[in-house]
Amino acid sequence: MRKMLLILTMLLVPALAGAQGMMHHMMKNVKDERRVLNIPAKMKTMQKKMMRQHMATLASIVSLVAEGKLDEAGSLTKEKLGTNPEDIKRCSRMAKMAGEPDFLKFGMAMHEKADELAEHAKKGHRDKTLKSLAELINSCNACHERFRH
Numbered sequence: 830m831r832k833m834l835l836i837l838t839m840l841l842v843p844a845l846a847g848a849q850g851m852m853h854h855m856m857k858n859v860k861d862e863r864r865v866l867n868i869p870a871k872m873k874t875m876q877k878k879m880m881r882q883h884m885a886t887l888a889s890i891v892s893l894v895a896e897g898k899l900d901e902a903g904s905l906t907k908e909k910l911g912t913n914p915e916d917i918k919r920c921s922r923m924a925k926m927a928g929e930p931d932f933l934k935f936g937m938a939m940h941e942k943a944d945e946l947a948e949h950a951k952k953g954h955r956d957k958t959l960k961s962l963a964e965l966i967n968s969c970n971a972c973h974e975r976f977r978h
C-alpha cells in the first residue's frame with residue numbers, strides 16, 4: 830500500500846509541476862486592458878450591487894417572455910432598465926467622477942436598448958423582444974469589455 834502511494838506520488842508530482850509550469854507560460858501574456866474606473870470603494874460596492882440587480886432583472890424578463898407575459902416583461906424592463914432621468918443623472922455623475930465620458934455612452938446605449946425591448950414586448954412581438962434581449966445583453970458586455978473596478 831505504502832509502495833503504491835509512493836509510486837503514485839512520484840508520478841503525480843512531476844505531472845502537476847508540469848501543468849503548473851504550462852499554466853504559468855500560458856498566463857505570461859495575459860493582460861487586462863480594460864480601463865480602471867477611478868471611483869471610491871463605496872461607490873464600487875453600490876455599483877456592483879446595482880449590477881447584480883440588473884442580472885436578476887434579465888432573469889425575470891426571460892421568465893416572463895417564456896410564460897408569454899410579454900406585457901409584464903415590457904413594463905418590468907422599462908421600469909428597471911429603461912431610460913429615466915434618475916439613471917441618466919447617475920450614469921452621468923459616475924462618468925464625470927471617473928473622468929470617463931464613455932461610461933455614460935455605454936450606459937445610455939444599454940438603457941435605450943431596454944426601451945426598445947420594452948416597446949416590442951408591449952406590442953406582443955415575442956421574436957423581436959428576444960432579439961432585443963440578446964442585443965441588450967451585448968450592451969452590458971460592451972461596457973464590461975471596456976471598464977473594470
Ligand code: HEC
Nearest residue numbers: 877880881883884932935936939968969972973976977978
Ligand atoms: C456603463 C457600464 C456598464 C453597463 C452598461 C453594465 N455594467 Fe455591469 N459592471 C460594470 C462595471 C464597471 C462592473 C465592475 C467590474 C469589476 O468588478 O471590475 C460591472 C459588474 C457587473 C457584475 C458583477 C457584479 C459583482 O458583484 O461583482 C454583473 C453581474 C453585471 N455587471 C451585470 C450587468 C448587466 C446584467 C448589465 C446589463 C443589463 C450590465 N452589467 C451593464 C459596468 C457596466
